[in-house]
Amino acid sequence: MSEHRQYAPVTLPLGGGISRADDHTFLQDLIRTLDTTHPAPDRLAASFLAHFGSAGMALSAHVGGLDEVAGRETALPPLLAVAREAALRLYRARVRRTDVLAGRAGLEAYLQACMGHEVIEQFRVLFLDEGFHLLADELMGTGTVNHSPVYPREIMRRALALGARLLVLAHNHPAGQPEPSPADIEMTLRIAQIGRIMQVTVHDHIIVGNGRTHSFREAGLLI
Template structure:
């Protein structure tokens, strides 16, 4: 017989970072909530942290990767996928309400959640208005583990249709670090040059990889 009593709420710190102990407590509570009959939520929470590094990265992982840790006999992976989708929608709503310049950390966290565990390369574009508010977040290309096709003129055509004046480009490096390749830099500068002709500014290009992000603007590659 299993105890179906709701677990006590986990108090997370509102200021500053979230510790590994907080992440463990949160994951343990989430596992108990989604699967009250799970025999060892404490051990599974620890396994998620060992594999993914944090609760956030665990929740953004693919169902297949979650299956490898949780085991296929549990219902947890697909339920966690629903939780992840809910979190992404909350992130997206927050990004829409926030000036991108004032919310860089949140923007990078959102992109990490969207693409951090993708096994193929994706290229996204965030289309912004003059005041840096999000008009649309669209996937503009998918490819292989180390390449996704990018068509600058299609990006600009979409920007003009949306009335966007600024862009944030984003893609992931599934197989490595987030530092840009020479091809990444060349492609970004090409898009920026075409944008200038159309009065559309490439504000930043953010690469997601290996749990970290790389901002072209912060690195001085875009001015």
């Protein structure tokens, strides 16, 4: 008769105040839960933290990136991808229930989880009502390693269809640095200009890269 081991319930990280020790414990328990025969969950958890920096960034990584750390002989990477999707759904539910911008740290953690380890650029838009509540979070463009096509009129058409009054734009920089390029700034100001005509405000544009974010509003690029 095989031994049946009991583990504490796994709690998916939702960002904010999580220490490295907490991340290690979480990853170790998650590995044990997903692969009960893994010989060294403690060592693998440490390897994930060393490589990705946090449990959240490990969960947001692609299967290929996880394979590099975990090895191809284990079924963990695709199982961790399922855990990632569960975490994203929890993030999305939390963001949808609250004033999006009141929980700024949670919003940035959500965007990191969605886009932080993407190897091509993605451009997504969070459509908000006048109370800063999320109406929709939609991927509006994907592209190459350093460009994603953006169509301002399509964004505004969707905003009007949803009855959105505010927008938070977001895209990732796969190369790592989140600082905006001149093209990023020009595109953002163009969307904001069209939005003013349509009475839709671009509240912020957040760039995700290398575990960090860059806010256009905080940088004074949007007023």
